[in-house]
Amino acid sequence: MEFRRRTLIVWGLLITLSLLVAACGTAPTPAPAAPAEQEAAAQPAAEEPAAEEPAAEEAAAVEEPAEEAAPASGKLEVFSWWTSGGEAAALDALFKSFNDSNPDVEIVNATVAGGGGSAARAVLQTRLAGGDPPDTWQVHPGFELIGQYVEPEFVAPVTDLYKEEGWLDVVPQTLVDMQSVDNDVYLVTVGVHRGNGFWYNKKLLEENGITVNETMSVDEFFEIAETLKAAGVTPLCVGDSGIWANAELFENTLLGVLGPEGYQGLWDGSVAFDSPEVKQAMEVYGRMLTYINDDHSALSWDQAVKALIEGRCAFNSMGDWAYGEFVNAGLEDNVDFGWVSHPGTDGSFMIVADGFVLANGAPNEEATKDWLRTVGSKEAQEAFNPLKGSICARTDCDRAKFGPYHNWSMDSFSADALVPTVVHGAAAPADFQQALNDAVTIFVVDQDVEAFAVALTQASQMSGIAP
């Protein structure tokens, strides 16, 4: 409960700050000046006679290399759910980066298929409960990290790594806060996805005489959807064999209808799930469902992206791991596919961050720390994120190494209201996340707004979100 209160406060501050930033009209890309200063400070002051205390520190700093441990060796088990074409290619880039500096460590790639971690998290919990942790695993910050792994003490703090590697100077405070408890950091973030993406098959739309503007309102989408439907084209691609993908369509619609402040209110208890605005979002969501592909429940999220690529449907509301599928298929930004924010969500950035943890009692702790050093490094993030669709968790990545989509997303991250995802574990506890998936499963079939509102209101009360 204490953690829940704390987390809600952090999210409250987060959105307030980001709204202030947006309101001021600034687009701050934190300058990497601090690390440079730090480097300068670390240089022995050759020309100036050193004062007594710094001299002692310098002596210690000089001794350090002599104590350097032998390179890590043995096996390193990395657990994740990155199995789609784009996800696997990006993960492979991380592995290559790691093995460049750790050639003697054999990576055991422990993946459990199922987008969003829908199957992986249960497998992981069984292993953790049985005292058989992988060395490191994929985690979302916020409730998922703290509630499922920090509080039960399945993970160890990595604060020392942050200090040694100078990450506190290059990782936005927003992210550090989402992965800290009592001044200790527990996660090394590798990338930040934008959850409220709305992707489209550019050629298919062109063939149907449709031009998409830079932003899209809910009404504009419905107008386009009608045109497409009349031409025999399925407007919206959904692959909800893992129901989270349909919950994502709802989450994005909630953000679009309520706006960032209203959406945030859902998680601090100030906006009720049976309020008129939420019911209106449910109506809009229900209307969107009338435009989806018939085979949605047979497809996974990435198969839905494939359907879009093949022109079997036109739009897909999905986090920008969808971008990884486009890139993996050899497609080009703004040529083969395009994007806007999910209808009505322009000006907001739904944060879905990915990171890795250090298991408490990791079988190979030394190699795990080296793995985390890789995950947090500029080089690895610059190799991984262009393939994954996410932007770097660090602010000093070289923009020139990223294409049009990533640069657009980086601008959005600096300027827009940052809001937490519930579907990917940040905004609410796991029991609410589960209840949401269950309620969506039913709503997709019966489209009963009243029942949907009751289910979510009850779930929010039971999980301690609502008073």
Ligand code: GAL
């Ligand atoms: C999210 C994760 C992304 C992506 C997506 C689909 O939970 O943060 O990195 O993998 O699931 O599997």
